[in-house]
Amino acid sequence: MTGSIRTRLAAALGTLALAAGGAVIAAPAAHADGPGCANYLAGGNPARSTLGTDVACGVGALGLPNPAVGKVLCETLMSKVDQVGPARTATACKQAAG
Numbered sequence: 001m002t003g004s005i006r007t008r009l010a011a012a013l014g015t016l017a018l019a020a021g022g023a024v025i026a027a028p029a030a031h032a033d034g035p036g037c038a039n040y041l042a043g044g045n046p047a048r049s050t051l052g053t054d055v056a057c058g059v060g061a062l063g064l065p066n067p068a069v070g071k072v073l074c075e076t077l078m079s080k081v082d083q084v085g086p087a088r089t090a091t092a093c094k095q096a097a098g
Contacts, residue, residue, distance in 0.1 A: 034061030037074075037096035044088060052082040053092075060096030067097060 037057035042049035060074030074093035078084045084092070 033098040034058045034096050036098075037061065037092045040092050040095055041084070041088065048082065048084055048088070050082055053078060053084065056082065057092065057096045060093045061098065063098075071097060 034057045037060060038049065038054050041047075041053050041057070056074045056077035059077060060070050062070055064070040071093055074096055075089050078089045078092060079086060
């Protein structure tokens with residue numbers, strides 16, 4: 001019987017953690033500006049509109065509890081994965097943060 005209670009408790013806590021994490025991530029994203037970041041990159045010369053830049057802009061717009069983490073992730077994805085220049089990366093990730 002004890003194993004059953006522990007299993008149920010673990011499942012309940014896991015579900016609660018997932019629900020709380022989803023609420024923390026989804027709520028700030030509603031007022032962040034990921035599309036502005038993507039539009040900035042797409043309108044440049046050369047135009048940068050790739051899945052990688054869209055993901056980087058989305059990560060920057062998540063509104064993570066520590067904004068510096070989102071900024072670093074956005075800049076790393078954009079500069080290292082998609083080879084976007086440092087000035088454009090900084091501007092785009094700033095726009096993503098809203």
